[in-house]
Every structure is written in structure tokens, then in C-alpha cells.
Amino acid sequence: MPRSSTRQHIVEVASDLFYRNGYNRTGINEVIAESGIAKATLYNHFRSKDEICIAYLQYKHEVFVKDIKSYCDARPADGRQVLAIFDFLGAFFQDRDFNGCWCIKTVAEIPREDERIRKEIQKQKNQLIDFIESLLMDIKDVGERRNTARQVYLLYESAVSESHLHQADWPITSAKAIASKIIG
Amino acid sequence: MPRSSTRQHIVEVASDLFYRNGYNRTGINEVIAESGIAKATLYNHFRSKDEICIAYLQYKHEVFVKDIKSYCDARPADGRQVLAIFDFLGAFFQDRDFNGCWCIKTVAEIPREDERIRKEIQKQKNQLIDFIESLLMDIKDVGERRNTARQVYLLYESAVSESHLHQADWPITSAKAIASKIIG
DNA sequence: GACAAAGTAGACAGATTTGTCTACTTTGTC
DNA sequence: GACAAAGTAGACAAATCTGTCTACTTTGTC
Known part of the structure; x- marks a missing residue:
């Protein structure tokens, strides 16, 4: 090999x-x-187990970004394209390997002082917000678009964690319903 | 002693x-x-460390419920009383001991098979949804009330996790803004 | 076929973990 | 003051963990 x-x-x-x-x-x-x-x-x-942890986070993120992008790209770029992220999550939830958010899981396990891993995770989450924002180009005002992206991001994150915690899909449909209301 | x-x-x-x-x-x-x-x-x-874990979760929940109830009870029981939970969280976030949600943290650390701890956490979260619902008595339709309680719950949970993750308070204000829109 | 790079198998050090056990001391109550 | 309950101090077993190291084998390239 x-x-x-x-x-x-x-x-x-x-x-x-x-x-x-x-x-x-x-x-x-x-x-x-x-x-x-x-x-x-x-x-x-x-060099160490910590280094594998970083590589793990990056690998999961890389696959995730690729998958969610291609999933959303298949939808019409109307004002509601962003809602596809919840359908993507719905499919992920059905997967038997679904086990919640790796970032949240990892940050819960590492010591608070471990800035390296925390920064990596924040970077990934900011990239997710950026991606959501890119699906909201119908919103012309930059400030409002960023704000909406953050809101949709919060709903998505909640849907991931809570569907995992409750072992049910109502958090996903519920979060999607709120997002639908937000984007008008 | x-x-x-x-x-x-x-x-x-x-x-x-x-x-x-x-x-x-x-x-x-x-x-x-x-x-x-x-x-x-x-x-x-x-009997074991696991038993202390259960006691830990119950203790944190007990204190949390007492505190958030007394905080919210101090607000006028109009249709917007439920928004107080985000102000409560805002104060909690300022606290230097704030370290995110103990449930999410713990569930991330235990093996998937540990049903005892997972059930305890689900119970706590359902009690939180019940509490939120009790602040929404202005909504007369039972189904709609439950639905709204779940939505506000999702926003609250997201605000906790994400303010901790990003070490910033925008998730709290953002989640509150959405909740405000939801309850009309 | 020579040679260097990469991989193998696993012993080992050194530290940590939970939980048990023994022998002893303190405390509160009658 | 006797007696039982509760707490103390810490050795210990048995299992984990990460990371290092040695001695050996395979693989790919010239």
C-alpha cells in the first residue's frame, strides 16, 4: 500500500x-x-493520538461538505433551496451509522484548554454558516443574509443534536418548519 | 457530617x-x-462511578429547574413570558462556570448502549419541554401548543450548545429573535 | 539482485483507571 | 463509658492507556 x-x-x-x-x-x-x-x-x-483526532475531524468535515453540497446543488436554486439541508439530514438520520455531530461529541470529550481542536471545530462550523449563506443569495441585504444564515444554522445544529438525543425525527421536521417560516 | x-x-x-x-x-x-x-x-x-453520574445529572437538573422556574415566574404571564428562558441563559452564559449542556456533554461520553443514562437525559429534556409548554398557556389549541413548545425547546438547546461552542452570545440573541417571531 | 523505504509484531515502560479490602479512628447515642 | 455506625488512609489487584523501541520482513525502484 x-x-x-x-x-x-x-x-x-x-x-x-x-x-x-x-x-x-x-x-x-x-x-x-x-x-x-x-x-x-x-x-x-x-505524532500522537491528538493528531489523529484532528485528521478525523477534517476527514468527516470534508466528506460532509462534499455530500451536502452535491445534495443541495440538485435542488432548484429558488429561494427555498436552503431547506434541502434538512432533507439531507433526514436521510443521514435514517442511516444506521448516524450518531449525532462529531464536533459536539469531540468538544465534549477534550479538555477545555485544548485550543487546537476547539479552533478546528469553530472553523468547520463557520464554513457551514458560509455554505448556508451561499444558498440564501436571494436575500440581497448582506447583513440580513448573514443573520438569516446564522438562524438557519442554529436550527440545523439543533436538529442534528436533538434527533440523535431523542432518537426521533421530529426535531428535523420541526426545525425545517421554523426555517421555512424564517426564509418567508 | x-x-x-x-x-x-x-x-x-x-x-x-x-x-x-x-x-x-x-x-x-x-x-x-x-x-x-x-x-x-x-x-x-x-455502588459505582456510573451511579455518581446519574446523581450528577439529577442534581444539575434539579438546580436548573428550580432556577429557571423562579427566573421566569418573576416575569409577567403575558404571551411573551417564555422568552425569559433566553434571558436566563444569557445570564448563565456570563457565568464563568458556564460550560454548555451537561446532558449533551455526558451523552457524548458514554457508550451508545448505556440506556440508563440516555433515558435519564431524555426524561430531563422532556421535562424541559413540559416546562416551556406551561409558559405557553395563551395557546389554546393543545396540539399547536405542544408543537410550539418543541420549537422553542429546539431553539433553546441550540442557543446553549452554540454559545458554548463559539464562545459568543450571538446564538442566544439569534435564537431568542426566532422564538419571538414564532410566538407572534 | 541490490538497496532503501515502509511495514510488522509485539515487548515494554510508565502512567492511569476503577473498585476492594484491611486496620484504624472518630462520632453520636444510650 | 460502652457500642455501633460512619469515616479515614492508603495498599493493592487488575485492567486500562499512550507512546517507544528492537529486530525482522516485505515492497518498489534502479
Whole structure:
């Protein structure tokens, strides 16, 4: 296996485990056992477990952005295109691998002082707000558009966390209904 | 110290540590060191660390319910009384001990299979929805009232998580603005 | 086929974890 | 003051964890 795909393989296996079972509850030994690679190989690619955590967050985000973008792009670019994010989430919720938001999960597990991971997560969330804003180009006023994007973002985030917590999809439909009202 | 207050003392110390530093990252040894009690005493009151976790969640919820109720009760019972929950959160956010939602934090740390803790958290959240509903008695239709309570709940939850994540208060004001629009 | 890069297997150090247990001391009540 | 309940101090078992290291094997390229 070429060097780059070994690294990618580790990230994908670690991502599945971290997301499913939690970062602190997943040991390095579990990652290498599941990957089928040697421990020395893992530490040849990553300096520490923390570095794998960063790679995990980036990988999940990368896939997420790609998927949600292509999902929304398939919808007509009318004023209601942004609502597609809730339908995307609805499909994600049905997936048996759905386990809530990896950012929220991770930030809950790391010490408060860990600025590196917290900044990465804030960056990702800001990119999500930017993406939502890009779907709201019908709103011409820049300030109002940013404001609306933030509101829709809040609803989306809530829908993710709460559908996971309650193990039900009413938070998704409910959040979508509010968003629908907001964008008029 | 009488038996009941020893137990309560342990719960309070453990709650502070769990909430501030995380459940998994807080060891039993830290709890007893901070409490100034002996390990055998702790295990005389609690069967396991998991049991302390349940007691922690219940204690936080108990205090939270008492505080938010008395805060909201001080407002006039007009149709907009429910918005007080966002002001309550605003004050909580200013508090240096604010560290997001203990339920979400805890659910992120425990294994998926741990039904006991998950059920406790769902119970607490349903009580919060009930409380919000009790502030919406102006809405006469039962179904619409429940629906609105859920929507306000989603906004509140989002405001808690996101103000913590972004370390900013715009999620609180933004969520309140949406709630204001919803209740008309 | 030589040679370097990459990967393997797993022992090991050193630290941490929860929970048990023993032997002792304090406290409150009769 | 006797006696039981409650608490203390901390050693200990048994299991975890991350990260390092050694000695060996495979793989790809010239």
C-alpha cells in the first residue's frame, strides 16, 4: 500500500471508531487492530493520538461538505433551496451509522484548554454558516443574509443534536418548519 | 457530617468536576481528593462511578429547574413570558462556570448502549419541554401548543450548545429573535 | 539482485483507571 | 463509658492507556 493511502486508511478506520464509540473510549490499540497495521506504522504517520483526532475531524468535515453540497446543488436554486439541508439530514438520520455531530461529541470529550481542536471545530462550523449563506443569495441585504444564515444554522445544529438525543425525527421536521417560516 | 449531607457533598463536588472537566476525564481519586473524604466512604454511598453520574445529572437538573422556574415566574404571564428562558441563559452564559449542556456533554461520553443514562437525559429534556409548554398557556389549541413548545425547546438547546461552542452570545440573541417571531 | 523505504509484531515502560479490602479512628447515642 | 455506625488512609489487584523501541520482513525502484 502506498504511503498516502496507508495514512488515509488509518484516518478512515479511526474516524469510524471515534465517531461510533467516542474519542476517549477508543484506544490506539483498537485502531491498529481494526486497521490491520502495526503500531509503529501508525506512529510513523501521526505524532500522537491528538493528531489523529484532528485528521478525523477534517476527514468527516470534508466528506460532509462534499455530500451536502452535491445534495443541495440538485435542488432548484429558488429561494427555498436552503431547506434541502434538512432533507439531507433526514436521510443521514435514517442511516444506521448516524450518531449525532462529531464536533459536539469531540468538544465534549477534550479538555477545555485544548485550543487546537476547539479552533478546528469553530472553523468547520463557520464554513457551514458560509455554505448556508451561499444558498440564501436571494436575500440581497448582506447583513440580513448573514443573520438569516446564522438562524438557519442554529436550527440545523439543533436538529442534528436533538434527533440523535431523542432518537426521533421530529426535531428535523420541526426545525425545517421554523426555517421555512424564517426564509418567508 | 450526617450521612445524607456526606452523600450530597460528594454529589456536589463530583458535579463540579464532571461538568468542568468531563466525566471520563475526572477520576474517582480526584473526586475524593477534592471532597476530602475517603475512598471507602464514597463507595459506601455509591455502588459505582456510573451511579455518581446519574446523581450528577439529577442534581444539575434539579438546580436548573428550580432556577429557571423562579427566573421566569418573576416575569409577567403575558404571551411573551417564555422568552425569559433566553434571558436566563444569557445570564448563565456570563457565568464563568458556564460550560454548555451537561446532558449533551455526558451523552457524548458514554457508550451508545448505556440506556440508563440516555433515558435519564431524555426524561430531563422532556421535562424541559413540559416546562416551556406551561409558559405557553395563551395557546389554546393543545396540539399547536405542544408543537410550539418543541420549537422553542429546539431553539433553546441550540442557543446553549452554540454559545458554548463559539464562545459568543450571538446564538442566544439569534435564537431568542426566532422564538419571538414564532410566538407572534 | 541490490538497496532503501515502509511495514510488522509485539515487548515494554510508565502512567492511569476503577473498585476492594484491611486496620484504624472518630462520632453520636444510650 | 460502652457500642455501633460512619469515616479515614492508603495498599493493592487488575485492567486500562499512550507512546517507544528492537529486530525482522516485505515492497518498489534502479
